[in-house]
Amino acid sequence: MDNYKAMIRALLLFLSFAYAMAPCKSSNISCPDAEREALLRFVGGFNRTAAGFSSWEGKNCCKWEGVECDGRTGHVVHLDLQGRAFASSKFDPSLLRLKQLSYLDLSSNDFGYIPIPSWIGSFKELNYLNLSRSNFSGTVPERLGNLSRLQTLDLSRNFLTLSNANWLSQLTSIIHIDMSYLLIYDASNWLQALNMLPLVQEIHAFASCFFGKFPQSLPHVNFTSLSLLDLSFTLRLDISNNSEVTSSLPDWLFGITSLQYLYLTSSGFTGLIPSAIGNMTSLKVLELGDVHLNAGIPSSLSNLCNLRTLDLSFSTINSQLDALEESFSGCLKNSLQDLYLACTSISGNIPDWIGDLNNLNILDLSLNSLSGPIPTSLCKLSTLQVLDFTDNGLNGNFLECLVNLGDVTALKLGANSLTGVISEYHFSNLTKLEIIDLHSNSLVLNLSYNWVSPFQLSHLDIYGCKLGPKFPSWLQMQKPLTYLDLSSTGISDSVPNWFWNSMTNLSTVYLANNEVYGVIPNSIKFSDDTDLFIDLSSNYFEGPVPYFPSNTAQLDLSNNSFMGPIPDEFFQLMPNLNVLSLSMNKINGRIPVSICNSQLITRSIANSNLSGVLPNCQNNTQLLVLDLSNNNLSGGIPKWLCESPWLRYLHQRKSSLSGELPSSLKTCKHVDILDLGGNMFTGGLPIWLGELSSLKILSLKSNKFVGQIPTELSNLTALRILDLSNNNLSGPIPISFGNFMSMRTPLTNSGFILNFTFGNYDENMILDIKGREDQYGSDLLSQISILDLSRNSLSGRIPDELTNLLGLMVFDLSSNDLTGQMPFKIGDLTQLLYLDLSRNKLSGALPSSLSNLSFLEIWNISYNNFSGRIPTGKQMDTFVDPKIYVGNQYLCGFQINVSCTGNEGEATGPTIGQSSQTPTNVSENADENRKEILLLCLITIGGFTVGFWAITGVLLVDKRFRIWWFRYVDGLYDSLYVTSRVWLARLKKNMSKINTIDG
Structure with a gap:
């Protein structure tokens, strides 16, 4: 009983002591006048009402918002001025009067990039x-090391530099330290200073930049209390040349057995996860995204019995998924809740052991190379909430047993090859579904249009699946819906009025590539809280150009039947509009002047009936894309276009433009695509085109340009598509065209991809390939390389230097006046899909290297003077259409059913001076005999000239020599007679073959 009373007294004593020591806002306690005046002076330079200091009135500062005082003495001990909208470069030292201050929060303000005052290190009680x-800048003051009682230090997200980290070792009480976004010199010094802090529990250095690299080992790991280490998105640089430093995962890291949270995503580490990770049994979260782990995942990972989250997204595992079974066995399979393996280069089928991870909430295997069906073992994951298999190669039927996963909130199976029918039954138990993504599969959604769904969706993407023909009425009940993509779903119906008027949360609406019809009302009630993205392209909408909500940011109405003029107020009513496409409608009239005052960065009004002059938008400097192709605009290309520093894509194809190419285009220094084909431009190609160094695509086809091609075009090192076809250009092909650097790089080897996508805008362009014009989107434009000089009057030989363009896929020189032989190394262009050299005056044998073109789909050499054997092997054996060889009468080969006798004319190397008129199917033996006769004649004539008199003199003097000589002459006559008869017989035989071919 006495012990019980003693315990009660001790508890009461403790509570009274705690109450006395606690900060207090009691009206009986008032802060000292000096401290009140110090606070007022500190904020005196600010508008206290605007900055949230409306409560800072009266004499008792303990009652002010953000201020707390010691409950016993009244001294200010707690000052929280977070987010008070300070906007000044002042930092008054009057705060030093707060001698008892233990808590100071000045975060989320704007101190105008001033340095952190060093006097903050004088708060001994902090x-x-x-x-x-708070927009501090400069070097972190070393005097902060005097704050020996500091437990939490947060310097993150400023513009600070840490030049000497030694003072960190003096913060012996520190528990939590955040130095994210700092520039830290000497990474090793920083790490060793922190290693001397035995109480530290959390170290945050997210997105910091370190000079130097972390040591691979430490003499002693002192992080005995560390539970969180965040080095994600850090950058390590070599101070000598500012190049990035990479290294393997350090050994000391896996000796910190107290760690519970380890974040190393995009930290510049490479190599293996050591097996020592199995000793970190306290780990709950491990994030190792964007790390090269080519050896896979160690089996010791299975020892981590507390691991809840494993994120290896965008790392390179490069393994079959079923080979990782041992790593996900043991107690890990019972503890793991969130597994992220997106974009890790894993392949193979999804193994059954995935179904043994029985507490899994999130399974993300997206962006990989998985194949085969979805295994039924997944249906054992009763706690699964997010299933993401997007963008793999999965096939087979939609898994029916997924209906049992009643906790699923996100079902993401898009961009696979799944088949089958999904009925209302499959969704009957999925009452928690919020996200459905089935896009780009061959699935049929057998849902009645007035179905009552058991869920409330926020995201629905079924692009490319079969849903129609009725517009789904059941969407009317999906009130939370913000994202909707019903593109290419076979809908052939009008859009009901409720869709335009009651879907008030929709911010993304894609209905493209259907047969939707009707008139769009001018009153549309979608979400007004965020930007709207609307794509109604390739349907049958009609009527006048409709108005859309004022917060519409991107609008695609192309390929419909809208008619009439663009309303004058169209752009004024949508001030946030930045991407617009009205192409391929029945729009006429002029472009409203108000277009110049809009926020448009992308304007596409191609293939309409617009007329008049393009408005003078001289002050609109944000234009990124302009496409006015196939209209009847007058006035040419306005000078103000190139005043926009952001202009990248300019399309005015088939726009009735004429005259010489305007010199104002020479200021378009940043243009990536210049498409002016199909106009009536005249004159020569200007030299200044070679100054547009950013050009990736240049199309001037089907104009009336004359003269030679300027060699300066070869300065366009970024060029991957050059189309000068169907003009009146003459002269030789510049040898320097072999220097197009981007065309010299095969895409398959370099991964070189051009970016033609900005935001939700995808570039597209009409290209003439394989004899037909098609529209190519950004995905194809980014991966193709074309050189088309066809249908001109170019002369001379094909430069051998063009065979340096190893990335070339389409090569068309047809319908010119080119002469000479085909380049011997043409087979080096191994990426070629299309090769057309027809209708020229080329001659000689076909290079045997043509057999190397294993991707060649179309080729044509008709109407030239080629001779000899057609090469065989690989693709060359598949080109058996006689039309592609017609007009080359001396070709032979099985491809054209003309046999070759002997080794006829296969070029294995460059040859010089071969006549195009010599019958190359005369046998090689006749050629050899011809050489023998010629040699015999030369010897006979030379012998006669040199030795006539010497022999004659000897004959006159020596009788024995006369007898021998006449016998020699008789023998020589007999030999010559036999040789000549053999040669004449062979010649007669071969001439009869020639007559047969000619006939």
Whole structure:
């Protein structure tokens, strides 16, 4: 009983002591006048009402918002000024009067990039200091090391530099330290200073930049209390040349057995996960995204019995998924809740052991190379909430047993090859579904249009699946819906009025590539809280050009039947519009002047009936894309276009433009695509085109350009598509065209991809390939390389230097006046899909290297003077259409059913001076005999000239020599007679063959 009373008294004593020591806002306690005046002076330079200081009135500062005082003495001990909208470069030292201050939060303000005052290091009682997000700059003062009682230090998200980290070792009480977004010199010094802090529990260095690399090992790991380490998105640089430093995962890291949270995503580490990770049994979260782990995942990972989240997204595992079974066995399979393996280069089928991870909430295997069906073992994952298999190669039927996963909120199976029918039954138990993504599969959604769904969706993407023909009425009940993509779903119906008027949360609406019809009302009630993205292209909408909500940011109405003029107020009513496509409608009239005052960065009004002059938008400097192709605009290309520093894509194809190419285009220094084909431009190609160094695509086809091609075009090192076809250009092909650097790089080897996508805008362009014009989107434009000089009057030989363009896929020189032989190394262009050299005056044998063109789909050499054997092997054996060889009468080969006798004319190397008129199917033996006769004649004539008199003199003097000589002459006559008869017989035989071919 006495012990019980003693315990009660001790508890009461403790509570009274705690109450006395606690900060207090009691009206009986008032702060000292000096401290009140110090606070007022500190904020005196600010508008206290605007900055949230409306409560800072009266003499008792303990009652002010953000101020707390010691409950016993009244001294200010707690000052929280977070997010008070300070906007000044002042930092008054009057705060030093707050001698008892233990808590100071000045985060989320704007101190105008001033340095952190060093006098903050004088607050001896401070245990909490937060200066994050406040626009401090300069070097972190070393005097902060005097804050020996500090437990929390947050310097993150400023513009600070840490040049000497030694003072960190003096913060012996520190528990939590955040140095994210800092520039830290000497990474090793920083790490060793922190290693001397035995109480530290959390170290945050997210997105910091370190000079130097972390040591691979430490003499002693002192992080005995560390539970969180965040080095994600850090950058390590070599101070000598500012190049990035990479290294393997350090050994000391896996000796910190107290760690519970380890974040190393995009930290510049490479190599293996050591087996020592199995000793980190306290780990709950491990994020190792964007790390090269080519050896896979160690089996010791299975020892981590507390691991809840494993994120290896965008790392390179490069393994079959079923080979990782041992790593996900043991106690890990019972603890793991969130597994992220997106974009890790894993392949193979989805193994059954995935179904043994029985507590899994999130399974993300997207962006890989998985194949085969979805295994039924997944249906054992009763706690699964997110299933993401997007963008793999999965096939087979939609898994019916998924209906049992009643906790699923996100079902993402898009961009696979799944088949089958999904009925209302499959969704009957999925009452928690919020996200459905089935896009780009061959699935049929057998849902009645007035179905009552058991869920409330926020995201629905079934692009490319079969849903129609009725517009789904059941969408009317999906009130939370913000994202909707019903493109290419076979809908052939009008859009009901409720869709335009009651879907008030929709911010993304894609209905493209259907047969939707009707008139769009001018009153549309979608979400008004965010930007709207609307794509109604390739349907049968009609009527006048409709108005859309004022917050519409991107609008695609192309390929419909809208008619009439663009309303004058169209752009004024949508001030946030930045992407617009009205192409391929029945729009006429002029372009409203108000277009110049809009926020448009992308304007596409191609293939309409617009007329008049393009408005003078001289002050609109944000234009990125302009496409006015196939209209009847007058006035040419306005000078103000190139005043926009952001202009990248300019399309005015088939726009009735004429005259010489305007010199104002020479200021379009940043244009990536210049498409002016199908106009009536005249004159020569200007030299200044070679100054447009950013050009990736240049199309001037089907104009009336004359003269030679300027060699300066070869300065366009970024060029991957050059189309000058169907003009009146003459002269030789510049040898320097072999220097197009981007065409010299095969895409398959370099991964070189051009970016033609900005935001939700995808570039597209009409290209003439394989004899037909098609529209190519950004995905294809980014991966194709074309050189088309066809249908001109170019002369001379094909430069051998063009065979340096190893990335070339389409090569068309047809319908010119080119002469000479085909380049011997043409087979080096191994990426070629299309090769057309027809209708020229080329001659000689076909290079045997043509057999190397294993991707060649179309080729044509008709109407030239080629001779000899057609090469065989690989693709060459498939080109058996006589039309592609017609007009080359001396070709032979099985492809054209003309046999070759002997080794006829296969070029194995460059040859010089071969006549195009010599019958190349005369046998090689006749050629050899011809050489023998010629040699015999030369010897006879030479012998006669040199030795006539010497022999004659000897004959006159020596009788024995006369007898021998006449016998020699008789023998020589007999030999010559036999040789000549053999040669004449062979010649007669071969001439009869020639007559047969000619006939």
